[in-house]
Amino acid sequence: MPLPLVFGVDGSFQVIESPTPPYKALGFVKTALFRIDQPALAQLDRDSPHPYALRDILTDSALYHATVFPLRHIAISGMSVYDAVRQTIFESVKDPQLSGEAMETLKWIAYEKWNGGGRDLPPFECPHCESQNATLPYNEEKGRCPDCGKELFITDMLGFHLEMAPDSAPDGVARDYMTIHETLLLFTGIRYFWEHNRDALRRSLFVKDGPLRIRAQYSKLVEPIRRFLAMARDAGIQVCVLGQEKSGAFADHLALIGDSAPIGSVFVPGHQYIREQIQHRPVAGAPYGKDTNYGAKVFVRLTDRHKMTLNIPTGEFVQDPTVANLIGAPQIFATLPTLLSSRYEDGLLPVELANAVASLSTYPSVQILTLFAESKAQGHAGKPSSP
Numbered sequence: 001m002p003l004p005l006v007f008g009v010d011g012s013f014q015v016i017e018s019p020t021p022p023y024k025a026l027g028f029v030k031t032a033l034f035r036i037d038q039p040a041l042a043q044l045d046r047d048s049p050h051p052y053a054l055r056d057i058l059t060d061s062a063l064y065h066a067t068v069f070p071l072r073h074i075a076i077s078g079m080s081v082y083d084a085v086r087q088t089i090f091e092s093v094k095d096p097q098l099s100g101e102a103m104e105t106l107k108w109i110a111y112e113k114w115n116g117g118g119r120d121l122p123p124f125e126c127p128h129c130e131s132q133n134a135t136l137p138y139n140e141e142k143g144r145c146p147d148c149g150k151e152l153f154i155t156d157m158l159g160f161h162l163e164m165a166p167d168s169a170p171d172g173v174a175r176d177y178m179t180i181h182e183t184l185l186l187f188t189g190i191r192y193f194w195e196h197n198r199d200a201l202r203r204s205l206f207v208k209d210g211p212l213r214i215r216a217q218y219s220k221l222v223e224p225i226r227r228f229l230a231m232a233r234d235a236g237i238q239v240c241v242l243g244q245e246k247s248g249a250f251a252d253h254l255a256l257i258g259d260s261a262p263i264g265s266v267f268v269p270g271h272q273y274i275r276e277q278i279q280h281r282p283v284a285g286a287p288y289g290k291d292t293n294y295g296a297k298v299f300v301r302l303t304d305r306h307k308m309t310l311n312i313p314t315g316e317f318v319q320d321p322t323v324a325n326l327i328g329a330p331q332i333f334a335t336l337p338t339l340l341s342s343r344y345e346d347g348l349l350p351v352e353l354a355n356a357v358a359s360l361s362t363y364p365s366v367q368i369l370t371l372f373a374e375s376k377a378q379g380h381a382g383k384p385s386s387p
């Protein structure tokens with residue numbers, strides 16, 4: 001039986017930089033979480049879904065988040081760019097448009113609040129004095145560094161400041177914020193059902209555009225996420241989460257091997273195969289994805305026209321996963337055929353819808369962004385979206 005409740009999450013970012021000195025730069029990030037029920041999916045014209053039909057479906061069932069960061073050469077009274085970005089990240093995660101739910105989710109993951117007890121925050125590097133002992137009391141959003149006494153935000157735990165200089169932040173800060181916020185939106189849905197309606201959680205599929213991966217220092221959220229998914233599975237609730245990768249080394253590899261795979265086949269590559277055949281790197285060293293991925297890579301050839309690179313969680317890390325390790329695999333594979341888009345050969349409707357949402361006027365146009373940046377700047381898209 002296909003899962004009747006399908007949620008999609010997506011984000012995009014754009015950096016606008018003025019082409020002349022002092023090269024002011026702003027980073028814009030938007031993310032969305034939306035719900036598409038099977039009846040709505042069934043009504044959609046799969047050959048050419050009209051953008052306004054999509055909008056109607058999504059109007060009453062979507063959460064939107066948008067924010068802007070000063071990245072370079074933007075004056076904020078009394079504050080360095082470094083502190084302004086830290087502050088903006090903290091305030092953005094608390095976004096009142098989302099009733100603070102994304103912040104609740106960050107706390108839920110960081111303090112592992114699902115099992116009733118919770119845990120202390122692991123120590124992180126203080127953004128002020130570089131002490132490695134920075135932490136916060138249980139469930140707090142703000143506090144003081146035990147060594148220098150300056151203010152800490154829970155979002156400092158993620159380590160955005162490790163990539164910033166006092167007066168500039170790289171474009172990557174906007175991209176990494178987008179990834180973190182997409183993950184928080186995804187788990188806001190999961191947390192809500194976990195707390196209020198576990199039966200609905202059993203009937204839901206959460207679909208994310210892109211890999212189930214959080215890179216570098218931000219990967220601190222990966223272990224708690226794995227522990228939650230494993231704990232829920234062991235408690236009898238298969239939380240169904242799916243990522244789709246449409247670009248990158250894994251998608252390129254699928255393009256090579258996909259056409260010769262039998263229809264209806266599923267291939268879950270292990271560490272050695274990924275290192276040798278996809279990354280072309282030595283097999284020795286850390287197991288692939290151990291620190292950063294909360295989903296295993298899964299190649300699927302569903303029909304003669306639909307082949308996909310998916311990510312599906314396994315709970316605890318598995319170096320060489322099989323289909324049996326994939327959480328909710330039977331439910332997910334039963335739902336996939338209902339999500340196929342005939343317009344986009346290898347696309348899943350929730351992902352295509354997310355991209356369509358991103359192109360609707362609920363988001364500022366590049367022109368407005370440019371106006372906002374006070375110059376005739378050329379923007380470059382962080383992530384391409386479909387027309």
Ligand SMILES: [Zn+2]
Nearest residue numbers: 126129145148
């Ligand atoms: Zn300190």
